[in-house]
Amino acid sequence: MAGPAIDHDRRATLPTDEPTDLVSRSVPLMGGHVGVHLSPAGGIAVREADAAAAAATEADAVLRRISAWADRLTRFTTTSELSRLNRDPRGEVPVGPTLAAVLDWGRQAETLSGGIVDVGLLDARLAAEAASTDLGAGATRSVVTTAVTSLASQASRSWWLDRRARGAILHRPVGLRFDLDGIGKGWLADRALDRLGRHPAAVVDCDGDVAIRLDPGMAWSFGVADPRLAGHDLAILHLTGRDGGARRDDGRFGLATSGTSVHRWDRDGSQTHHLIDPRTGRSAETDVVQATVLAGTAREAEALAKSVVILGLAAGYDLLERSGVDGAFLLTDQAEVVVHPATERWLA
Amino acid sequence: MPVVDGAPNPTPLVRTAVARKPRPDPGPLRVALALTGMATASALISAFLAPSAGADAATATAATTITVADAPAPPIRHVVRYVQLKPGETAPPAAVVRQAPAPKPRVVVVTTRQSGK
Numbered sequence: 001m002a003g004p005a006i007d008h009d010r011r012a013t014l015p016t017d018e019p020t021d022l023v024s025r026s027v028p029l030m031g032g033h034v035g036v037h038l039s040p041a042g043g044i045a046v047r048e049a050d051a052a053a054a055a056a057t058e059a060d061a062v063l064r065r066i067s068a069w070a071d072r073l074t075r076f077t078t079t080s081e082l083s084r085l086n087r088d089p090r091g092e093v094p095v096g097p098t099l100a101a102v103l104d105w106g107r108q109a110e111t112l113s114g115g116i117v118d119v120g121l122l123d124a125r126l127a128a129e130a131a132s133t134d135l136g137a138g139a140t141r142s143v144v145t146t147a148v149t150s151l152a153s154q155a156s157r158s159w160w161l162d163r164r165a166r167g168a169i170l171h172r173p174v175g176l177r178f179d180l181d182g183i184g185k186g187w188l189a190d191r192a193l194d195r196l197g198r199h200p201a202a203v204v205d206c207d208g209d210v211a212i213r214l215d216p217g218m219a220w221s222f223g224v225a226d227p228r229l230a231g232h233d234l235a236i237l238h239l240t241g242r243d244g245g246a247r248r249d250d251g252r253f254g255l256a257t258s259g260t261s262v263h264r265w266d267r268d269g270s271q272t273h274h275l276i277d278p279r280t281g282r283s284a285e286t287d288v289v290q291a292t293v294l295a296g297t298a299r300e301a302e303a304l305a306k307s308v309v310i311l312g313l314a315a316g317y318d319l320l321e322r323s324g325v326d327g328a329f330l331l332t333d334q335a336e337v338v339v340h341p342a343t344e345r346w347l348a
Numbered sequence: 349m350p351v352v353d354g355a356p357n358p359t360p361l362v363r364t365a366v367a368r369k370p371r372p373d374p375g376p377l378r379v380a381l382a383l384t385g386m387a388t389a390s391a392l393i394s395a396f397l398a399p400s401a402g403a404d405a406a407t408a409t410a411a412t413t414i415t416v417a418d419a420p421a422p423p424i425r426h427v428v429r430y431v432q433l434k435p436g437e438t439a440p441p442a443a444v445v446r447q448a449p450a451p452k453p454r455v456v457v458v459t460t461r462q463s464g465k
Contacts, residue, residue, distance in 0.1 A: 024457060037457050185463060208461040225461035233459065255460045262462040292460055 023052055025059040030070050030185060032207030036062050036192070039201035039218065055199065062192050066206070069191065072098050073184045075122065085170070086122065086177040093170045095161075100168035102180055104161055105187050105299055112300065113307035114319065118278040120157060120172075122179035125276050185209040186256055186302030193252070193298075201241075204298075211298040212253040214241035224292045224329050227261035234329055234337060237294065237346040253326065254298035258305035259290030277310050284310040287333050291316065294327035294343065301325075313338065 026035035040048075040055035072081040081099050095103065106119035159172035189204045189211035196202035200215040214220060219240040223233040241251045260273040260283075277284040291308040295301040304323055308316030313332055320328050320340055327343030339347075431440075432448075439445045 022457065030463075032463060035458065181463075203458055205458045207463050208459075209463070210458055210460050220457060222457075223459035225459050227462060257460040257462055259462045290462065 021048060021052060023055040023059060025056060025063060026205075027063050027067070029063075029067055030074070030207055031076075033205075034063060034066055034207060035203075035205040036196070037201075037203040037205070038196065038199045041199045058196070062195050062204070065195065066188055066192050066204075069098055069188055070184070072096065073102055073180050073188075075179060075181065082178060082180060089174065091172055091174045093172070094164075094167060095170050096167045100161060100163065100170075102184055102187050103168075103170065103178070104163075106178075106180065106183050107161070109183055109299070109303040110157065112323065113303050115157075115278065116307040116310050116319075117183065117303050118157065118276075119178050119180055119183060120159060120176055121276045121278060121281070122177040124278075124281045125179055125274060127281075182306055183299065183303060186211075186254065186297070186299035189298040190254065206298070208257055209298045209302045210255040212239060212255060214239060214251045214253075216241040216251070218251075222255055225257065227259055227290050227331065228335075234292075234331065235339075235343075235347065237327065237343070239294075239346055252296060254295045254301035255292070256295075256298055256301035256305045257290060257292040258302065258309050259288075259331075260284075260286065260309060261289060275306060275310050284312075286310060286312045288313050288316060288330050289333050290329075290331040292329040293320070293325055294346070295323070295325050304328075 021040055023038040023040055024035060025037075026033050028034075036059040038055045038059055040051040071077070071079075074080045075082055075086065077083060081096055085093055085095060085099065103119065106117065109117040110119075159170065159176060162169040162171065185206040186209040189206040189209050192204040192206075193202060193211040193213055196204070196213070201218040201220060202213050203220065204211045208225075210222065212220070212222075219238060222237045222239060224235045224237065226232040226234045237255070239253055258275065260275060262274075272283040275284050275286075276282065286309055288309045288311075291305040293301040293305040293308070295304060300323075304320065304325060305328075307319055308328070308330065310316075311319060313330060316330070317338070317340075325340060325342060327346055328340035329343065330338040330340075332338065431443075433439060433445075
């Protein structure tokens, strides 16, 4: 492959023993980086260079598609469909198919996580951020917290979707606003991976939430970042296709990490972060600093990783056991690394 | 030519007394030519259709087919030397099982981490 128009080819940064047929493309998106990595599909009549060039073109198209989806789901622009929904004063609002699908997954994730994942907590998260920046007085923060707790306990789950041929009608309490940051990236990674089915190996990395598909005979390695030391890994997972131990017939995995290290604010002796516990409406008080989960899909892995952090080590580990994950790494506030037994088959 | 009743018969041509030599019966020759044509066509078709065998081999095969069509087919014994077991399958009794070489993992291309936003 390669040509002057390809700006994000990472092969140049890979070690020299890396096979030359890897196609990697990435773009800054969603506050981080989104990447597509492929082992190009070949054929008798396809030259390697042609296959790589075609795969690069396909990867770029998928990245553009992810960007288009993300533009609808972000709360960081005023023009997104999510922002329009959150501004809409009505209790019943039509939503498009993409937003409806992600909201629908939010409902499923709520069930998967035992109620810990809750997409109706935007105001609680904004309050956590505001408490550390704009609101300095403890009294003021307590007022906000009380209001948010009330909202979390009463209204955040009182919504439902009436599905239509395209999209849905959202029924919600007036004023309820949604935050899809927590579940959107995993969903996007899975959805994008669906478009790369003809390649023997494909990976979509939505800023750390990773959807993976490996055909038989394919084996790729994935790092689990150590939040304490930039550029270092807690572990390396060697994942293989369905002939090498993958439990699902489609050879798919999801790998995601959540934690309290990146978005953490200290103010007046108290600490807040972006993971809101729906039981309290406030930043979760937890002994898990970071959780990485390997599951069947990126969206499941993401929902479970977030839930483990919010629940804490004991309850979070129970959730992992019930969910039948393919692996998990938990870093505690005591600097312990707890490894789920299912992880062992993937370790070097 | 129209025939008119009562008209005198035309004068017969005068022929020499030499007896006409009888022609050989063309039937056997036509049969032989037909068989040769069929054999040639069969050989050509076999040569075109055979994926890897050469033209000579195809011709020989066709000729053999014609001349020994009634001969009993030689017994063919299939010997299975290798099978690739799929997940969940077990090897036949007394089979030697060799493990397929494990795929070599690629180097790390992706790292999972806490999201940037």
